[in-house]
């Protein structure tokens with residue numbers, strides 16, 4: 001823990017004054033606050049005094065208290081509370097603040113302090129022989145994910161090893177501190193995982209990822225009100241109306257889908273991506289839903305007395321089966337006969353994005369039409385679902 005006391009008298013100057021430039025800045029800063037609230041400028045003024053002289057002197061505290069019409073003790077309370085304020089003379093080139101709180105401690109902050117002791121001074125707040133360097137231990141500086149870390153001036157240096165901290169201290173001692181890139185000192189982007197991404201590593205669209213995790217049909221079926229990709233919202237209204245009429249579904253389904261799509265579009269990018277571009281995900285071209293009057297729509301039939309159980313085809317669940325029935329598809333033979341254009345029509349109608357081809361519905365349907373479950377097992381080596 002750092003000790004928050006003013007420096008001994010021997011270090012304290014007799015007086016403090018802002019430079020002309022800083023005095024102008026201080027007047028403008030004080031004027032930002034409403035009448036009677038000028039004391040709100042106390043932290044910015046203390047920080048500017050520190051930036052000017054390297055540390056906060058008793059004379060600076062008293063001067064700022066006079067400027068803001070505050071009691072000395074009130075400004076002293078602020079200056080002694082925040083570890084950002086240095087109450088002792090510090091190194092002219094670097095004052096190294098080593099985080100010693102639990103995450104950094106578990107990741108090696110004690111070794112970093114040993115470096116400071118050997119390269120700067122055995123005791124915190126003491127300067128090296130040249131007066132250019134000093135160090136202290138502080139509490140969490142908010143970069144725990146990249147522990148252990150230190151702060152020098154306004155910059156943090158993270159993911160440190162003792163060897164890297166030695167290099168940093170040497171560079172500051174030589175007056176070249178500005179040449180060091182702040183932030184993480186290892187191969188990672190900000191606080192992203194070491195060694196590269198561990199998730200979102202493919203360009204697979206979100207909707208497909210979701211479909212894998214849940215019932216594929218729950219996000220693919222046009223009658224489903226589950227979240228759908230933004231491309232859904234781009235469909236012409238007439239197409240949705242046509243779909244509703246054909247499927248006899250409540251008109252609320254497309255409304256819910258559009259609402260979900262809008263919410264998905266408005267959702268901000270999160271996490272480390274705030275300062276770093278998110279991994280590229282290919283934008284899907286808006287998929288136009290095929291018309292029910294399109295020439296490639298497979299020929300439908302009246303419901304037979306004993307329709308086939310289309311759910312035996314992998315990729316067809318109750319909702320998809322119902323949708324197929326709505327457009328007159330009831331038998332394996334019908335599915336087995338679909339030509340490429342017809343398969344593409346159905347795939348687009350179900351918003352399946354190629355799943356009919358990937359699951360090879362035609363081959364499955366041919367086997368089921370030819371010999372039912374036995375033929376299916378013969379062809380695929382497993383039972384149909």
Ligand code: FES
Nearest residue numbers: 099104140143144
């Ligand atoms: S514990 Fe060290 S930065 Fe938070």
